[in-house]
Amino acid sequence: xxxxxIQGFLYFFFIVFxxxxxxxxIVHLYRSEKKGKRDYExxxxxxxxxEPTSSPLEPMEDNKQKEQ
Amino acid sequence: MQNPSIExxxxxxxxxxxxxxxxxxxxxxxxxxxxxxxxFPELNYVFGQYSLFSRxxxxxxxxxxxxxxxxxxxxxxxxxxxxxxxxxxxxxxxLNGVAKLHFWLYFITALLAVISLFARYTTxxxxxxxxxxxxxxxxxxxxxxxxxxxxxxxxxxxxxLYISMWYYIATFLGVAMLYLxxxxxxxxxxxxxxxxxxxxxxxxxxxxxxxVQWWFGHNAVAFVFTVPIIAMIYYFLPKxxxxxxxxYKLSLLSFWGLMFVYLWAxxxxxxxxxxxxxxxxxxSVFSIILILPSxxxxxNMLLTMKGEWGQLKSNPLIKFMVLASTFYMLSTLEGPxxxxxxxxxxxxxxxxxxxxxxxxxxxxxxxxxxxxxxxxAPRFFKREIYSKKMLEAQFWLQTTGIVLYFSSMWIAGITQxxxxxxxxxxxxLAYSFIDTVTVLHPYYTLRAIGGxxxxxxxxxxxxxxxxxxxxxxxxxxxxxxxxxxxx
Numbered sequence: 001x002x003x004x005x006i007q008g009f010l011y012f013f014f015i016v017f018x019x020x021x022x023x024x025x026i027v028h029l030y031r032s033e034k035k036g037k038r039d040y041e042x043x044x045x046x047x048x049x050x051e052p053t054s055s056p057l058e059p060m061e062d063n064k065q066k067e068q
Numbered sequence: 069m070q071n072p073s074i075e076x077x078x079x080x081x082x083x084x085x086x087x088x089x090x091x092x093x094x095x096x097x098x099x100x101x102x103x104x105x106x107x108f109p110e111l112n113y114v115f116g117q118y119s120l121f122s123r124x125x126x127x128x129x130x131x132x133x134x135x136x137x138x139x140x141x142x143x144x145x146x147x148x149x150x151x152x153x154x155x156x157x158x159x160x161x162x163l164n165g166v167a168k169l170h171f172w173l174y175f176i177t178a179l180l181a182v183i184s185l186f187a188r189y190t191t192x193x194x195x196x197x198x199x200x201x202x203x204x205x206x207x208x209x210x211x212x213x214x215x216x217x218x219x220x221x222x223x224x225x226x227x228x229l230y231i232s233m234w235y236y237i238a239t240f241l242g243v244a245m246l247y248l249x250x251x252x253x254x255x256x257x258x259x260x261x262x263x264x265x266x267x268x269x270x271x272x273x274x275x276x277x278x279x280v281q282w283w284f285g286h287n288a289v290a291f292v293f294t295v296p297i298i299a300m301i302y303y304f305l306p307k308x309x310x311x312x313x314x315x316y317k318l319s320l321l322s323f324w325g326l327m328f329v330y331l332w333a334x335x336x337x338x339x340x341x342x343x344x345x346x347x348x349x350x351x352s353v354f355s356i357i358l359i360l361p362s363x364x365x366x367x368n369m370l371l372t373m374k375g376e377w378g379q380l381k382s383n384p385l386i387k388f389m390v391l392a393s394t395f396y397m398l399s400t401l402e403g404p405x406x407x408x409x410x411x412x413x414x415x416x417x418x419x420x421x422x423x424x425x426x427x428x429x430x431x432x433x434x435x436x437x438x439x440x441x442x443x444x445a446p447r448f449f450k451r452e453i454y455s456k457k458m459l460e461a462q463f464w465l466q467t468t469g470i471v472l473y474f475s476s477m478w479i480a481g482i483t484q485x486x487x488x489x490x491x492x493x494x495x496x497l498a499y500s501f502i503d504t505v506t507v508l509h510p511y512y513t514l515r516a517i518g519g520x521x522x523x524x525x526x527x528x529x530x531x532x533x534x535x536x537x538x539x540x541x542x543x544x545x546x547x548x549x550x551x552x553x554x555x
Contacts, residue, residue, distance in 0.1 A: 018328070026317075043231070044316050045312065048307065052546070059226070
C-alpha cells in the first residue's frame with residue numbers, strides 16, 4: 001500500500017468520523033429535549049428578557065444549591 | 069426570585085460606537101477615493117505620493133476592518149455582554165477599569181497604525197500590515213478584552229451563556245490564535261543591528277509564508293467579519309423584533325459547524341499556486357461545505373421573522389438586519405462558487421473578488437453594525453431615534469450603492485477574466501492588459517458611484533446618531549423591543 005492509498009483510506013474514515021460526530025450532536029440535542037433533560041429553546045429568552053429588572057433564567061445560585 | 073434592578077453601564081459601549089462611526093467615515097471615505105482613482109488615474113497624484121492608490125489601499129482595508137468593524141464589535145460586546153449575563157460593569161470597578169483601558173489603548177494603537185501605514189511602514193502581509201511594535205500593542209489590547217470577557221462571565225448572574233456569547237468568545241480565541249501565528253516576525257534591527265528599527269521579516273519563508281498568511285487572511289474574514297457579526301444578529305434581530313430565535317438548537321449546530329469548517333478553507337486563496345495540490349483541493353472542499361453552517365445561521369435569522377414580516381415594512385432597523393442576513397447568504401454562496409477550481413481559474417485576481425468581499429462587508433457587516441448601533445442609541449441616551457425617514461432613506465441609498473458595487477464588479481471581473489485568457493487560433497493572447505483597462509472603465513466608475521452612495525448613507529447615519537444623542541425627544545423608560553423613532 002503506497003502513501004496515496006493510505007491517504008485515501010484516512011480521508012474516507014475521517015469523513016465518516018466527522019459525519020458521525022455531526023449527526024451524533026443533532027441526535028444528542030433532540031434526545032436531551034425529549035427526555036426532559038434540557039429545553040434548549042428556552043434559551044432564546046436570554047436575549048428577549050434582559051431588561052434591567054428581569055430575573056436570570058437560570059440563576060447562578062441554582063448551581064450552588066445543586067452542588068450542596 | 070426577584071432581582072434588584074441592574075443599572076447597566078454603557079459608557080464604554082458608547083465610546084466604541086462613536087469610534088465605529090468615525091472610522092466608518094474615514095475608512096469608507098478613503099475607499100471611495102481610491103475607487104475613483106481606479107476609474108480616473110489622475111486622482112492618484114492630487115497629493116503627490118500620499119494619494120497614490122498603493123499608499124491608501126492598506127489604509128482603507130485596515131481602517132474599515134480593524135477600525136470600523138472592531139469598534140462596532142466591541143460597542144456591541146460591552147452592551148450585549150452585560151445584558152445577557154445580567155451583570156453590570158458598575159459592579160466591578162476592576163473590569164470597568166479594564167474596559168476603559170481597552171478602549172484607550174485601542175484608540176491610541178489605531179492612530180499609530182494609521183500614521184505608520186501612511187508613513188509606509190508595512191510587513192506587506194494583507195490585513196496584517198502592522199509592524200512588530202504595533203503588533204505587541206494589539207496583543208495587549210486583545211488580552212485586555214479577554215480579561216473583560218472572562219471577568220464578566222466570572223461574576224455573572226445568568227448561568228447559561230446565550231448563543232451570542234459563544235460567538236464573542238470564539239472571536240476572541242480565533243483572532244488570538246491567528247494573529248499570534250501569522251505575525252511571528254524577526255525585527256531586523258534588533259537581531260542584526262541593521263535597517264530600520266520598525267522593520268521586520270516574517271519567520272516563515274516562501275510558500276509556507278503564503279500558507280500561513282492565507283490561513284490567517286481567510287480566517288480574519290471568519291473571526292472579524294462573520295463570527296462576531298453573527299453574535300450581533302443573534303441578539304439584535306430577536307430583540308428589535310420581539311421574536312425568539314427560530315431554532316436555538318440550529319444556532320448551536322451552526323456554531324460548531326462554522327467553527328470546525330472555517331479554519332480549513334483558507335487554502336482557496338492559493339489555488340493554482342505553489343502550495344501542495346491536496347491543500348488547494350481541501351480549501352475548495354471545505355469552502356463548499358461552509359455553505360451549510362453559514363446558511364444555517366442566516367436561515368435561522370430569516371425564520372425568526374416568521375409570521376412577523378409586517379415589521380419589515382414598518383421598522384427600518386428590521387430592514388437593515390433582514391437584508392444583512394440576506395447579503396450574508398449571497399456572500400456565503402458566492403465565495404464557495406469562486407473557490408471551485410475551474411471557476412477560480414477565471415475569477416482569481418479579477419474584480420469579481422473585491423465585488424464578493426464588498427457584498428459581504430457592505431451588506432452584511434456594515435448593515436449589522438449600523439443597525440446594532442441605532443438599536444443601542446435610544447437605550448444609551450434615553451431618547452428616541454431622531455428620524456425614521458432618514459433611516460429609511462439611508463437604507464435605500466445604501467442598498468442601491470451595494471447593488472451598483474457588486475453588479476459592476478461581477479461584470480468587470482468576468483469580462484476581465486475572459487479577456488485575459490482569450491487566445492487566437494495560434495494560441496497567442498488575444499488582448500493586452502490595457503485592452504481590459506479600457507473596457508472596464510465604465511464599471512469602475514459605476515463602482516465608485518456605488519461606494520459614494522454607501523458613504524453618503526454612512527454620513528446620514530452619523531448625523532442621525534448625533535441628533536439622537538443631542539436633540540431627539542426624551543423617553544421615560546428603556547424600550548423593551550422595537551426602538552422608538554420619530555417620523
